Amino acid sequence: MTPAATDQIDEQVAGLSLYNLLDPEVLANPYPLYAKLRSEDPVHWDPFLHAWVVTRYDDVVQVLHKFQADRTPTPELLEAMGAPELSEIATVMVRQMLFMDAAAHTRIRQLASYAFTPNRIKVLRDHIQSIAERLIANIDRKGFDMIAEFAVPLPAIVTAEMLGVPAEDYRQLKDWSFTFSEMLGNFQHNPDRSDAVLAALRGMIEYFRNAIVQQKENPREGLVRSFMLAEHNGDRFSEEEIVANCILTMVGGLETTTNLIGNGVLTLLRQPELMQQLRDDPSLIPGAVEELLRFESPSQHTARLAPTDVVLGGKQIKQRQAVIAVMAAANRDPERFPEPDRVDFTRTPNRHVAFGWGAHFCFGAALARMEGQIAFELISQKLPNLRMADGAELEWRDNLGLRGLRELRVTAE
Numbered sequence: 389m390t391p392a393a394t395d396q397i398d399e400q401v402a403g404l405s406l407y408n409l410l411d412p413e414v415l416a417n418p419y420p421l422y423a424k425l426r427s428e429d430p431v432h433w434d435p436f437l438h439a440w441v442v443t444r445y446d447d448v449v450q451v452l453h454k455f456q457a458d459r460t461p462t463p464e465l466l467e468a469m470g471a472p473e474l475s476e477i478a479t480v481m482v483r484q485m486l487f488m489d490a491a492a493h494t495r496i497r498q499l500a501s502y503a504f505t506p507n508r509i510k511v512l513r514d515h516i517q518s519i520a521e522r523l524i525a526n527i528d529r530k531g532f533d534m535i536a537e538f539a540v541p542l543p544a545i546v547t548a549e550m551l552g553v554p555a556e557d558y559r560q561l562k563d564w565s566f567t568f569s570e571m572l573g574n575f576q577h578n579p580d581r582s583d584a585v586l587a588a589l590r591g592m593i594e595y596f597r598n599a600i601v602q603q604k605e606n607p608r609e610g611l612v613r614s615f616m617l618a619e620h621n622g623d624r625f626s627e628e629e630i631v632a633n634c635i636l637t638m639v640g641g642l643e644t645t646t647n648l649i650g651n652g653v654l655t656l657l658r659q660p661e662l663m664q665q666l667r668d669d670p671s672l673i674p675g676a677v678e679e680l681l682r683f684e685s686p687s688q689h690t691a692r693l694a695p696t697d698v699v700l701g702g703k704q705i706k707q708r709q710a711v712i713a714v715m716a717a718a719n720r721d722p723e724r725f726p727e728p729d730r731v732d733f734t735r736t737p738n739r740h741v742a743f744g745w746g747a748h749f750c751f752g753a754a755l756a757r758m759e760g761q762i763a764f765e766l767i768s769q770k771l772p773n774l775r776m777a778d779g780a781e782l783e784w785r786d787n788l789g790l791r792g793l794r795e796l797r798v799t800a801e
């Protein structure tokens with residue numbers, strides 16, 4: 389191959405890398421990059437990430453369904469990667485259901501499902517409604533930040549209630565979760581942030597250990613207590629498992645639900661006819677939440693390892709190679725969703741993968757849907773004059789996986 393030809397290929401490959409998300413313009417609108425990947429190289433070897441990037445709906449489903457979720461690096465590997473400080477994090481991750489395969493995953497998920505029943509979610513409904521109404525009532529309609537004043541506190545207060553810890557702790561829980569999620573949503577560890585991420589982890593571990601001790605004396609209804617009581621054929625959670633899965637449930641639920649609300653409101657403000665549809669016909673709300681999840685997926689991608697040597701989309705993937713399944717790209721695959729870049733609240737079917745697929749399908753999906761429905765109903769009904777503030781600038785969080793705005797300045801006068 390001539391040097392010129394090599395350069396051309398390098399340029400082409402570089403153009404398809406998910407690393408382009410580091411460019412703020414691409415981060416603001418990643419969908420053309422995803423479309424390019426889907427049409428030019430749907431199972432793409434990204435040499436910069438050293439991973440396969442999968443963008444077609446059918447392939448993403450296959451990866452989520454069949455590939456290995458157990459991907460926590462061992463302390464030895466972290467040492468070799470020059471990031472030994474992360475082994476403390478890995479110790480917690482190995483106990484979290486998201487990073488396990490059957491039968492370890494089935495065990496934890498089953499025990500957890502005793503703790504998070506449909507009945508418990510129904511009880512939370514009234515609380516969510518009143519928290520959301522209170523937040524809207526306290527808003528300064530002349531001008532406010534939809535993220536800081538609604539999209540952040542609603543899921544944070546609800547999460548505290550769900551866990552059964554004091555609601556007034558929500559700011560602290562949110563701070564830890566926000567810092568820790570820097571690591572969850574990004575491809576590469578940023579050593580400059582190690583201290584902050586580790587401090588957040590240690591804070592959460594201590595917090596949940598204390599919560600367990602307190603709940604032995606003064607039980608409160610919620611996930612911590614339910615995890616303590618969960619039992620299946622004599623099998624129970626260890627204390628370390630309770631702590632690890634409380635952290636996962638908290639971080640997994642907080643950032644994503646904030647971004648569902650923030651990204652969804654932005655879509656409605658950019659296309660006011662959509663907001664009008666919700667005002668005129670609130671029965672559209674459940675379909676709207678699904679469509680907003682599809683259109684601007686809060687969790688854009690996840691990772692797996694190939695379980696064996698396997699062919700996917702005509703490419704030979706080797707056992708244990710990393711594979712990034714881009715749910716946000718699958719959710720705009722025209723083979724699956726006709727006119728994928730159009731928002732249609734009556735889209736049927738709408739089997740998006742914003743909550744994942746298969747064994748790891750989001751554990752909190754029912755709660756997230758309920759929060760989303762309450763939030764969009766209240767916003768569309770109670771804030772009839774909602775619009776973007778003059779001169780408002782949109783800045784996306786530099787988290788490449790958990791897609792969300794830093795702030796969304798609006799007025800509702």
Ligand code: HEM
Nearest residue numbers: 485486640641644645648690742743744748750751752756
């Ligand atoms: C709009 C909001 C949410 C979105 C978009 C979302 C998205 C996801 C996705 C994509 C996965 C699968 C990841 C994978 O397979 O690698 C997942 C798993 C999970 N989610 Fe959510 N999530 C949301 C809200 C919540 C809430 C509110 C909770 C807490 C109650 C929660 C707890 C979890 C847990 C514990 C898992 C791991 C399940 C397992 O491994 O079996 N999520 N979520």
